[in-house]
Amino acid sequence: MPDSITLDSLVQLYDKVKFDHAKHINLIKDCAVCHHHTTGTLVEDPNCVRCHKNSSETKIVACKGCHSAQPFSAETLREKRQGTKLYHQDKPGLKGAYHLNCMGCHTKMGGPTGCLDCHKRNKAGDALYNSGKSAPKKAQGNAAGHGH
Numbered sequence: 001m002p003d004s005i006t007l008d009s010l011v012q013l014y015d016k017v018k019f020d021h022a023k024h025i026n027l028i029k030d031c032a033v034c035h036h037h038t039t040g041t042l043v044e045d046p047n048c049v050r051c052h053k054n055s056s057e058t059k060i061v062a063c064k065g066c067h068s069a070q071p072f073s074a075e076t077l078r079e080k081r082q083g084t085k086l087y088h089q090d091k092p093g094l095k096g097a098y099h100l101n102c103m104g105c106h107t108k109m110g111g112p113t114g115c116l117d118c119h120k121r122n123k124a125g126d127a128l129y130n131s132g133k134s135a136p137k138k139a140q141g142n143a144a145g146h147g148h
Contacts, residue, residue, distance in 0.1 A: 001025070009069045009094050013125035017118055027109075034101055035061050047090065067097040 003022040028034065036045035043052050060066075068076045071093030080088050092100060106113050121129065 007098070009064070009098075010119065011122075013121060013128060014119040015122050031061075033105070036066075051087075063097050063101075064094055067092060067094040069094045071096070 001021065003020075005019040005021050007017040007019055024034070025031075032044065036043065036048065043049060043055050048055075070076055080086050102111075102118075103113060105111065112118060
């Protein structure tokens with residue numbers, strides 16, 4: 001297993017996140033806390049087991065192995081539809097899976113929970129988030145950047 005993992009699904013607005021896998025392994029000690037399954041085991045997540053209880057051993061444990069980076073793309077939506085039935089409606093996209101897992105644990109364990117704690121915005125992100133009606137107001141005088 002890797003000591004470090006680069007998460008890059010948001011590179012259009014943020015720098016890549018270097019995830020210290022080794023640090024998390026030492027803190028948590030149980031792979032199943034973060035991963036629904038581990039390599040060579042059957043799927044264990046209760047939501048997945050409802051339909052996939054007889055699945056084969058898993059080969060990929062990365063979040064992106066099951067969670068789409070583009071959950072609302074035509075391709076992903078087509079995969080969910082099988083005839084007249086829809087499957088995996090409750091499965092979050094990749095960004096949602098990361099944040100549900102990470103933020104829940106970080107909140108409990110006192111880890112960082114602010115967006116910019118883990119994600120440093122790049123120039124494109126700064127341009128997007130500092131433009132338009134939603135942009136923070138420029139500091140005036142001694143307002144200390146609070147946009148008064």
